[in-house]
Amino acid sequence: EAGVAQSPRYKIIEKRQSVAFWCNPISGHATLYWYQQILGQGPKLLIQFQNNGVVDDSQLPKDRFSAERLKGVDSTLKIQPAKLEDSAVYLCASSFAPGGYYGYTFGSGTRLTVV
């Protein structure tokens, strides 16, 4: 089966600019996650969708980050305006079972550098 697709692979922007990341999960996976991974740290959950509804967005900085999953398939994560501390790898993952009981499948991520 095809994996989780993410684009772009790399992005460099100036602070205060906006940026968007796209994710296409594995077909049939109802649960989708966005994680932020800062260099040297483990991934941190930003938001979890079940179909097109938000299950958990408690760690999402809502003043600058937004995410949507229209039609319960693809998802977009946006940052506006970006700050230097947003430099990180943004990972998308999906799971068949709600909450990932049988594990998640991660994409390769988008590496964001804010200068």
Next chain:
Amino acid sequence: DAKTTQPNSMESNEEEPVHLPCNHSTISGTDYIHWYRQLPSQGPEYVIHGLTSNVNNRMASLAIAEDRKSSTLILHRATLRDAAVYYCIPHYYTSGTYKYIFGTGTRLKVLA
């Protein structure tokens, strides 16, 4: 939330077994332990998971202590491709859904 403690780094010689320990003394009785690994420039990859019994799959074995306060991921013959960061993660239920909390993991270096 359950917390885990893992060594920051470990080394192994190629083709030798590797035992990666994890302490999860605060885990509850219904939390599964999942292990993932992250190769350079890739997203984390599922390795194995278990609740109480030891588990085996094609990638690794998972030995869970009888009191469930610790577990060990066993790679039977390390190869250079196994060099990665290994995460031990409690999979627990809260606020209507299951969650993972990733720690910083163990960076495994495999020596040729």
